[in-house]
Amino acid sequence: xxxxxxxxxxxxxxxxxxxxxxxxxxxxxxxxxxxxxxxxxxxxxxxxxxxxxxxxxxxxxxxxxxxxxxxxxxxxxxxxxxxxxxxxxxxxxxxxxxxxxxxxxxxxxxxxxxxxxxxxxxxxxxxxxxxxxxxxxxxxxxxxxxxxxxxxxxxxxxxxxxxxxxxxxxxxxxxxxxxxxxxxxxxxxxxxxxxxxxxxxxxxxxxxxxxxxxxxxxxxxxxxxxxxxxxxxxxxxxxxxxxxxxxxxxxxxxxxxxxxxxxxxxxxxxxxxxxxxxxxxxxxxxxxxxxxxxxxxxxxxxxxxxxxxxxxxxxxxxxxxxxxxxxxxxxxxxxxxxxxxxxxxxxxxxxxxxxxxxxxxxxxxxxxxxxxxxxxxxxxxxxxxxxxxxxxxxxxxxxxxxxxxxxxxxxxxxxxxxxxxxxxxxxxxxxxxxxxxxxxxxxxxxxxxxxxxxxxxxxxxxxxxxxxxxxxxxxxxxxxxxxxxxxxxxxxxxx
Amino acid sequence: xxxxxxxxxxxxxxxxxxxxxxxxxxxxxxxxxxxxxxxxxxxxxxxxxxxxxxxxxxxxxxxxxxxxxxxxxxxxxxxxxxxxxxxxxxxxxxxxxxxxxxxxxxxxxxxxxxxxxxxxxxxxxxxxxxxxxxxxxxxxxxxxxxxxxxxxxxxxxxxxxxxxxxxxxxxxxxxxxxxxxxxxxxxxxxxxxxxxxxxxxxxxxxxxxxxxxxxxxxxxxxxxxxxxxxxxxxxxxxxxxxxxxxxxxxxxxxxxxxxxxxxxxxxxxxxxxxxxxxxxxxxxxxxxxxxxxxxxxxxxxxxxxxxxxxxxxxxxxxxxxxxxxxxxxxxxxxxxxxxxxxxxxxxxxxxxxxxxxxxxxxxxxxxxxxxxxxxxxxxxxxxxxxxxxxxxxxxxxxxxxxxxxxxxxxxxxxxxxxxxxxxxxxxxxxxxxxxxxxxxxxxxxxxxxxxxxxxxxxxxxxxxxxxxxxxx
Numbered sequence: 001x002x003x004x005x006x007x008x009x010x011x012x013x014x015x016x017x018x019x020x021x022x023x024x025x026x027x028x029x030x031x032x033x034x035x036x037x038x039x040x041x042x043x044x045x046x047x048x049x050x051x052x053x054x055x056x057x058x059x060x061x062x063x064x065x066x067x068x069x070x071x072x073x074x075x076x077x078x079x080x081x082x083x084x085x086x087x088x089x090x091x092x093x094x095x096x097x098x099x100x101x102x103x104x105x106x107x108x109x110x111x112x113x114x115x116x117x118x119x120x121x122x123x124x125x126x127x128x129x130x131x132x133x134x135x136x137x138x139x140x141x142x143x144x145x146x147x148x149x150x151x152x153x154x155x156x157x158x159x160x161x162x163x164x165x166x167x168x169x170x171x172x173x174x175x176x177x178x179x180x181x182x183x184x185x186x187x188x189x190x191x192x193x194x195x196x197x198x199x200x201x202x203x204x205x206x207x208x209x210x211x212x213x214x215x216x217x218x219x220x221x222x223x224x225x226x227x228x229x230x231x232x233x234x235x236x237x238x239x240x241x242x243x244x245x246x247x248x249x250x251x252x253x254x255x256x257x258x259x260x261x262x263x264x265x266x267x268x269x270x271x272x273x274x275x276x277x278x279x280x281x282x283x284x285x286x287x288x289x290x291x292x293x294x295x296x297x298x299x300x301x302x303x304x305x306x307x308x309x310x311x312x313x314x315x316x317x318x319x320x321x322x323x324x325x326x327x328x329x330x331x332x333x334x335x336x337x338x339x340x341x342x343x344x345x346x347x348x349x350x351x352x353x354x355x356x357x358x359x360x361x362x363x364x365x366x367x368x369x370x371x372x373x374x375x376x377x378x379x380x381x382x383x384x385x386x387x388x389x390x391x392x393x394x395x396x397x398x399x400x401x402x403x404x405x406x407x408x409x410x411x412x413x414x415x416x417x418x419x420x421x422x423x424x425x426x427x428x429x430x431x432x433x434x435x436x437x438x439x440x441x442x443x444x445x446x447x448x449x450x451x452x453x454x455x456x457x458x459x460x461x462x463x464x465x466x467x468x469x470x471x472x473x474x475x476x477x478x479x480x481x482x483x484x485x486x487x488x489x490x491x492x493x494x495x
Numbered sequence: 496x497x498x499x500x501x502x503x504x505x506x507x508x509x510x511x512x513x514x515x516x517x518x519x520x521x522x523x524x525x526x527x528x529x530x531x532x533x534x535x536x537x538x539x540x541x542x543x544x545x546x547x548x549x550x551x552x553x554x555x556x557x558x559x560x561x562x563x564x565x566x567x568x569x570x571x572x573x574x575x576x577x578x579x580x581x582x583x584x585x586x587x588x589x590x591x592x593x594x595x596x597x598x599x600x601x602x603x604x605x606x607x608x609x610x611x612x613x614x615x616x617x618x619x620x621x622x623x624x625x626x627x628x629x630x631x632x633x634x635x636x637x638x639x640x641x642x643x644x645x646x647x648x649x650x651x652x653x654x655x656x657x658x659x660x661x662x663x664x665x666x667x668x669x670x671x672x673x674x675x676x677x678x679x680x681x682x683x684x685x686x687x688x689x690x691x692x693x694x695x696x697x698x699x700x701x702x703x704x705x706x707x708x709x710x711x712x713x714x715x716x717x718x719x720x721x722x723x724x725x726x727x728x729x730x731x732x733x734x735x736x737x738x739x740x741x742x743x744x745x746x747x748x749x750x751x752x753x754x755x756x757x758x759x760x761x762x763x764x765x766x767x768x769x770x771x772x773x774x775x776x777x778x779x780x781x782x783x784x785x786x787x788x789x790x791x792x793x794x795x796x797x798x799x800x801x802x803x804x805x806x807x808x809x810x811x812x813x814x815x816x817x818x819x820x821x822x823x824x825x826x827x828x829x830x831x832x833x834x835x836x837x838x839x840x841x842x843x844x845x846x847x848x849x850x851x852x853x854x855x856x857x858x859x860x861x862x863x864x865x866x867x868x869x870x871x872x873x874x875x876x877x878x879x880x881x882x883x884x885x886x887x888x889x890x891x892x893x894x895x896x897x898x899x900x901x902x903x904x905x906x907x908x909x910x911x912x913x914x915x916x917x918x919x920x921x922x923x924x925x926x927x928x929x930x931x932x933x934x935x936x937x938x939x940x941x942x943x944x945x946x947x948x949x950x951x952x953x954x955x956x957x958x959x960x961x962x963x964x965x966x967x
Contacts, residue, residue, distance in 0.1 A: 019535045023515040067536045068922070106883075107533035109890045109921050114511045114530040121509060123530050124502045127522075129514030130534055133544045137537060137920050138513050140551035147511065148503050152518060159545075163552040166967035170554060174503060185508045188527045191518060227504055255504040393517065422521045459524075 007060040009039070010075045011082045014062060018070040019045065022131065025070075026389050028092040030396075032074065035088060037081035042073045043089055044387075047131070053387055111142045122146070127190055128177075129153055135178060136160035143173050150230065151177030152191050154382075158239060161232070165243040174247050180230035181208030181423075184215070191230075192392060194421035195457035199224020201306070202252035202285075204245055206231050206265035209341025209419060210292065210299060212453050213480055214264050217303040219455045220478055221315050226257040236268030242276045249276075253283040262306055264290040264299070266346060298347055298481035320466045320476040332493030333412030335359070336405045337376030337484075338398050340391040344417045344451060345378040348484040352376060352415075355488035373410060374491065377401070392424045395431050402432065406439030406446050413447045415487035417480065420454025420465060429465035433472035440473055447490055448474040451483035535922045540954035543919060546961030550916050553964040555798030563793040563801040563817045564893055564912040567857070570792045571666035572673075572785035573718035577710040579702070581656035583674065584644060588618055590637040594652025594850040595808025596823040597640055600631050604809035606688030606845050609936030610651035611636065613690030617698045618655050624690060624937075642804055642815075645791065646674040647783045647850035650686035650932055651809065658698065659706030663721065663784045665792070673788035677701055677709075678780040680770070682939055687932040688845070689939035700766075704759075708767045712753040719749050721785040724778070725859065726898045729909065734867035735782040736851055736860030737928040737943060742778030747771055783850060786857030793817050793912075800960050801893070802913035805856045805925065805948060809848035809932070814952045816915055818963060824956040826949030831931050833944015834873060845934040847946045852927050858896055858911035861926035861945065862888040866901045866909075870928070873943050884926045885910065891917040891925065915960060918953045 003014040025043045033041040042057055044050035046065035054061045059073035074085040108114035115123040126142035128135050132155030139149045140163070149168070156178035168175040176183055182205060183190040187198060194212055196219040205211030205228055215225050229251065231244035245263065252258045261283070268276065268291060280287040286309065290302040304314045335352060337359075339345035346363055352374065353359050358367035359374040362381050369375065378384075379391040379398045391398050398416070405411045418428050425431075429452075436448050450469050454462045466476045477483035489495040509528040512519040522529045537543060550556065580586040591614055593607060603611070612627040615636070621627035630636070641648045648654055660674040676686075679697055683689040713719065724745050728734075731741035747768065754764055771777050790803045799817035806813055813823040828846035835843070854860035864871065865885035868878045876884070885901065888910040895908030913925055924947035931942040 021515045021534070023517050067539055106886055108530065109533050109535070109887070109923060110917065111511050111513065111532060113890055114513075114532045117530060120528070123509045123511045123528075124506055125508045126511040126513060127518055129512075129518050131536070134536055137544065137547040137551060138532075138534070140548060141920060142511065144551065144557060148501070153514065157545075160548050163548050163967050167552045167554075170967065174501065185503055186506070188508050188510075188525055189521065190508075190510070191521075229503070251501045251504055254501070257504065422525065423518065 003062060005060045005062060007058060009077050010057070010059050010073060012059050012061055012071060012073045013086055014065055015070040017068050019068050020070060021129070023389050023393070026387065027394065028089060030394070031092060032085050032088050035081070035085055037078055038074060038076045038085050040075040041085055044071055045069065046071055049387065111138065111147070112145050115145055115147060124148065125150060125185070127152060132156045132178070136164050139164055139175065140167060143167050143171055143175070148174045149176065150180055150183055150190055151175065151232065152180060153177070154179040158234065161234060161240060165240060168247070169243060174229065174251060175244050176230040177232040179234065180232045182211045182228065183230045184225060184228040186227070189422040192419070192421055192423040193228070194219070194453070194455045195459070196455055197222070197224035197457070200226055200257060200259045202226045202255065202258035202261045203228040204231060204248045204252065204261065204263045205229070206233055206236050206245065206268070207292070207343040209453065210264045210343035212341070212419065212421060213299050213344060214262065214290070214303060216453050216455050216478065217300060217317070218306070220318060221303070221307055221312060223307065223310060223312055226255060227252065233266065236265050236272040236276065238269040238271050240272070242268070242272040245276050246279050249279060249283060249287070253285055259285060260306070260310065261285055261287045262290065263287060266292050266343065292343065292347060292350070298351060300479040300481040317477065317479040317482060319478070319482065320470040322470055322473050322475060331412055332491060334373035334375070334410045335413050335415060335487055335491035336411050337415040337487070338401055338405070339376065339378050339417050340380050340398065341417050341419055341453065342378050342380050344453065344480050345376055347480055348415060348451070349376045351481055351484035352488045355485065355492055392419050395425055395428055399431050399435050402435045403439065406436070406444040407442060411446055413449060413487045413490040415449045415451070415484060417451040417453060418465065418469065420452070420458040420460040420462060422459065424460070427460060429468040433468045433474070436472040436474055449483050449487040449490070450474045450476045451480040452476050452478055453480070538919045538922050538950045538954050540951070542958055543954050546957045547916060547919055549961035549964040550800055550957060552967040553798050554967060555965055556800070559796045559798035559818065560801055560893055560912070560914065563796040563799040567789045567793040567912065568897060569667055570789040572663050572721045572788045573666050574661055574713060574721055574781060575664045575718045576662040577659055577706055577713055578662055579656070579706065580654050580658050580660050583660060583662055586654065586656040588620060588656055589635065590639065592639055592641045592644060592646070592648065592652065592654040593808060594641060594648045594650065594848060595806045596811055596813030596825055598638065598808040598810055600634070600638065602810050604845050604848065605934045605936040605938070606848055606932035607651045607653070607809045609688030609690050609938070610653040610685050612936065613685045613694055614653045614655040616690060617695050618657055641850055642806055645672060647787045647853050648676055648686070649678070649779060649783065649851045650849040650930060651688055652850050653685060657702050659702055661781055661784060663788050665788055666718070671788065671792065673784040673791065675780045675784040677705060678774060678777045680774040681776065684939060687930070687938070687940040688936050690937055704763050705767055705770065708754065708757070708759050708763060709750070711757050711759065712750045715753040715757065716750060719746070721781055722898060725782060725785060726900065729863055729866040729899055730902055732867055732869050734860050734863045734870065734928065736779065736854040737873065737930070738775070738867050738870045739778040739782060740775045742782065743771065743775060746778055746781065779851065782859065783853050786853045786859060790853065790857055795820060798965065800915040802856055802915060805852040806850045807847045807852065809845055812847060812948045812952055814948065814956060816956050816960065819956065819959050822959065824952045824959065826951035829946050829949060831929050831944035831946040833931065833942055835942035836940060839933070839941035843933055843938070843941045845932045847929060848932055849929065851929065855925050855927045856913060858892065858899065858909040861928040863899070863901060863909045864926070864928070865903050887923050888926060890921050891923050915953055915956045919957045924948055924950065
């Protein structure tokens with residue numbers, strides 16, 4: 001039972017009570033919008049945020065739609081194209097009804113039902129990625145059911161996070177997140193995570209891409225990871241007080257597979273840092289702490305310390321220089337950093353600032369754009385992900401910016417990250433390489449420096465991704481700090 | 496200090512995924528056991544997400560809900576007596592009990608008004624329907640919910656002093672009781688708002704013959720275990736709300752020897768047996784107070800989000816919750832969807848009415864549709880629908896009933912103990928089987944079908960529970 005409305009060449013179809021997750025719908029939205037003859041298209045649930053987008057598009061959405069109703073709006077001059085677009089949206093599995101009445105296989109509607117499959121061992125973990133305001137409710141249900149929880153969702157209210165973590169403390173469970181993008185348990189990757197060799201280093205991470213980079217570097221040094229427990233970016237805030245980090249440390253300290261623990265985080269609140277440090281000192285295993293920006297260290301040098309402590313030789317960090325000339329900048333000038341990974345962007349910014357001075361950025365309090373030609377942008381920040389998937393899934397916005405920078409006469413060097421692993425785009429290098437090739441064809445000689453985060457065993461294949469980028473004329477480093485340093489020196493005219 | 500041994504590091508993860516399919520697919524690709532949840536947003540409303548978190552994080556919650564439900568499951572409902580309402584309840588002329596949350600005459604719907612008019616005529620408080628209506632409009636009568644006096648009434652649920660009631664007691668705690676009026680049959684009957692001469696005449700016979708005959712048989716026989724009958728009904732195609740055929744016959748079977756051996760004239764006994772045996776709904780008025788007796792035991796446990804009553808007065812639907820005392824959380828009663836008798840249609844129907852949703856509150860009725868496939872057509876569905884309805888109710892209840900089992904689900908216990916938090920978080924509303932009363936007073940029954948409570952009963956309840964919650 002659907003409702004159709006129209007306004008000129010914009011047609012709207014509403015599928016009542018047909019809930020789909022936002023990531024699927026955003027990808028589908030783009031698929032429909034890029035069909036031949038379609039001027040614009042939007043597929044989304046009837047949430048307040050989405051209704052605003054439909055209004056901006058000029059789509060005549062009925063006033064009585066609910067959050068559970070799926071809305072497809074298509075703008076196309078040809079009515080046949082509009083119908084084809086609706087058909088594509090439906091074929092994209094967006095509108096197939098699930099288990100509302102009769103027949104078919106039953107799908108669980110609650111964590112409890114899903115966790116208790118007759119004849120199987122009860123589930124051990126819940127992975128929650130529902131819209132932020134609803135996430136803590138689902139996570140608490142999972143805790144009450146006896147599960148540990150990973151909350152991938154962002155935009156979870158702080159008071160919800162506190163309630164969640166107090167409950168986890170009472171029940172002796174771990175809450176990874178909210179806003180936890182990365183975890184590795186027994187070699188299984190949850191969220192965005194790289195396939196690393198099995199090993200004995202346990203990781204506690206309040207940073208997603210920071211953890212990915214750390215594990216990838218260890219892997220490049222032939223050192224494996226036992227588990228990576230994410231805790232969420234806000235765990236080390238004053239209000240949350242390192243609740244999950246402390247629990248995660250205890251879990252790894254008790255885990256026989258782990259013999260060394262590394263904590264990685266952005267700068268924590270002092271009280272949380274104190275609690276964390278004090279607790280780490282009580283453990284039976286050595287704990288290394290990488291607090292980005294507080295100790296003047298970068299992730300690569302911190303990993304090298306871990307390797308030293310482990311008695312493992314520090315390898316030459318892999319890098320791939322372009323086969324053709326272009327490794328030297330024609331001129332000094334502006335550095336433009338275009339990042340997907342928040343922590344990688346943060347680290348790059350610190351390295352670049354040390355070399356070039358003021359750099360503008362959307363990361364925290366930085367110099368204004370008018371004060372400096374240098375800029376580092378985190379495309380994974382909230383302002384870029386409202387109504388869009390993360391750039392690690394949908395690289396298009398960043399590729400557009402790369403295209404522009406390559407043709408910008410002020411831009412002397414572009415620095416960017418390419419992140420591999422489960423959850424990430426299946427072939428991120430190809431998109432970047434195509435833009436670089438286009439730029440070269442148009443006469444751009446601007447050096448492109450890539451920080452490539454990944455491992456040989458990732459589904460995307462590190463070497464193949466690196467060679468694709470190299471062949472297009474980019475320089476590739478597995479060390480983000482090395483990439484940032486190289487880019488900064490090029491911008492300064494020192495390389 | 497909580498134990499630090501964790502399944503996270505000792506077992507390969509088996510993951511329940513809720514949300515983005517991409518993350519589910521990523522795990523599936525790695526060969527991990529994955530159990531996806533078909534997530535829908537919770538019931539919508541201001542402050543609902545916050546309240547849900549407060550309730551789910553209330554440290555008392557798990558134990559409180561277990562305590563409340565265990566008390567419910569511990570009740571052994573017995574039919575022990577049949578008595579006039581005036582004697583047993585001390586009900587005085589001019590006071591009427593009714594179904595659902597409290598309501599005044601000015602807000603009463605057609606069927607409730609019709610039933611009150613009929614009860615005025617039956618009690619001799621008015622000589623004509625017009626006179627009765629005028630007196631009621633002028634406030635001549637006191638109206639109080641059955642639920643406030645430990646009882647329940649189907650449809651309009653109107654009880655007057657001269658009516659007889661079944662009296663139930665808990666074998667485990669004989670101080671606790673519940674009651675319900677005697678069932679009049681179908682068609683033009685008081686509880687559906689009819690008040691014609693045949694309605695009043697039937698009520699007189701029920702008070703003068705049916706009540707005393709049943710009283711003497713029950714007293715002679717001794718307490719009848721209603722829980723056992725309810726359990727057997729589920730094996731015989733009854734769901735104890737819209738279908739009570741097997742239950743009625745089992746009751747009659749239990750009473751027959753004592754009926755026959757009693758002192759009442761043979762023609763009265765024959766009429767009683769004809770009346771009870773010919774009324775497939777007769778046992779409903781025992782199923783209802785049995786579940787009322789059980790659910791009342793679950794009341795007043797601080798921190799519990801167990802629903803202990805769902806009831807409608809024809810205008811509003813109301814629920815009561817263990818952790819919030821006697822407070823009603825109400826919303827406008829909905830129109831049932833289903834089939835209509837004769838030439839009646841949707842325009843003739845009144846909104847949902849009656850205390851009979853106590854059956855669903857206790858996990859019977861719509862909750863055990865899977866056990867009663869014979870009635871799915873009556874309520875407009877098919878066999879698959881019946882299975883699905885019951886499966887859905889497990890998503891909003893806290894436990895499987897140890898005695899009430901469904902053969903078709905491999906004897907799984909009925910879904911018991913509606914949890915406000917689960918209703919809110921899943922967005923699944925309780926499924927209620929119901930009769931439909933005519934909108935116009937005096938009409939009687941017009942159909943039967945399915946209905947759900949309005950969502951605001953549950954969003955209001957979760958907010959109240961949230962305010963009363965203890966900090967984690």
